[in-house]
Amino acid sequence: MAAIGAAAAVGITAIATAYAQAKIGAAGIGALAEDDSLFGSVLILTALPETIVIFGLVVALIATGFI
């Protein structure tokens, strides 16, 4: 049960991150096409949703008793 919970935690948050990054990434490439000096900001914005999956990882580790 704990293993299924851990898998769900990582899996679902990974999908959520991917969905967010896909949208931000597409918009970011659009912005870069207009002005490539925005690279740093776009990189940050694209990287932001990764925190979601890190939370998923933490929950998974708690569920499996690693922490």
Next chain:
Amino acid sequence: MKPAKMCKISITGHKDQLQKTIDTLYRLKLFDIQTYDGELDTGNPFDEAEEFSQMLVDTRSLLSTLPEAEGTGSFQLSQLANDIETVKEKVDEFERKQAELADEKRDVKTQLDFLKKLKGAKISIEDLEGSDTLETFVGKFDKEELEEATDHDLYEVFEGKDLNLLAYRKDRGMQEVLREIGATETKPPQIDYTGDLEKVLTTLKNRRDGIKSDLDSLQEEYREYARKWRPKLEDAESFLTERVEKAEAPLSFATTDSTFIAEGWIPHDKFNELGEELHRATGGKIHIQEEQTDEEPPTKHENNVAVKPFESLTDLVSVPRHNEIDPSFLLMLTFPLMFGFMIGDAGYGLTTLAVFYGGYRLFPAASEIFKSLMYASIATVAFGLAFGDAFGYVIFGHHSQLASATGIHLFEQIPILFHRAEHLGDVFTLSVVIGLAHVNLGYLVGFYNEFMKHGLKEAFLEKISWILLEIGAFAWYVFGAQVGAPVLLISLVMLYVGEGVEGMVEIPSLLSNILSYFRIFGVSVAAVSLAAVVNAMADPLFGMGNAVGFALGTVVLVVGHVFNTFVKIMEGFLQGIRLHYVEMFTKFYEGGGRKYAPFGGTE
């Protein structure tokens, strides 16, 4: 650690001295011109500006068309206009001939492709056209099916390799039948020759080869021409760029009938040098003075050689303001360590070093970033040795695979910190420790920035309150509410006074920032596992014990580890830099400065 101190100066002189002033400023590469915006007129460009700009545009356009070629050469200004004209004509001619040959090649290819499909059919090219009484159809269909579906024999089928030609009497419409048997039609292209199909095929093939060799020799001739002219044009381009920049500089100056005033920024410690040089050039007929202003100066990074490569990583987010700490040195301190810790493998340290060195040589525009990444690779090697890992194999420590493979027991004697694959729990704890240290380092730098800008009280309330908040939470956890709660309360009050409601709202983000450092753990696990996966795939192949197994195993190892190298570069760089940009910089970094761009230089 802080950007260079800048000062605003104004240079005033008679227009006679304008040219000499501009030449000197260009040579010194110190003066960041501020475009004049006021009631006086701005200056006119030098007379040569228009002519030289036109030549520069032409030269650049030629350089973008001419094939690449190495070499050195110099041009003569008196000849330049004529030369540009000559080269332009010749380049146009080359390009036109090339386009014509390419068109012809495409045309011949279309004909050949079509006729090849008909190969084997005993026909002449004229047959494709039909005649007064005969209609033709070229396409894919089955001859037997056609025979069955037709109720007469007033037609003939010529079978080719992939296509057939059907000729039938006009008064006997076959369209219906062809549709019935599902024939697909291929319209013949315009064929340039007549006569027997096989002969025409040979003629076309000869012509195709002819065009190819024509095109090759034309291209060789073009490259030869480029080798002669490109270096000269490149020389002309750099000369013209300089002259045009100089000629257009007065557009940014204020002028009256007989004088000019140039305003701009220079590093404070260069004031005397600039003054002396200008006085020498103009025989003292010029007045320079430092302006008192509250305008924001441009930012000039001032770091030592070791930190310099990290300036581009800072500027990637935003150029620092002139009065805040330049975080490049923080990046130099912690980015390579984080990258190295995450990848932590001596083998990948060396391969990534090779990749970054390649990037450094191949992409001069991004050479500084690659240089900073080379630091990261060196840290990776160091951590790899500390963990006793190389390409996922244990090389040092008491169960060294290298020792058992080579029989040299010395490798077992080499001490290691700990073996990551077996102590992932330690990596996990270390991630949080790194996170706490990193985020608080950010607060401390923020404290310094606030202290310099607004004073001790603000700095204490805005930044130290956060650190106190962490201490409070920690005390609550360790000693219980009696100790923790008062500290927390004090920190919350300080935070509210310092940053207002915004500070309160930001509290959960502190937790998420610190948790975010778990990615160090995540990437470490991935780094260890990816290498192990490749080795696990290769091991059974080596176990086969024959040459084929050895060869296949080697291929798997090479391909796998090359692939891993790039995955690790991406993960190590993106995750490492993100922890700086998002988690750490937000604690202190303001950014939004304008980069110092001196006249005549690139910085």
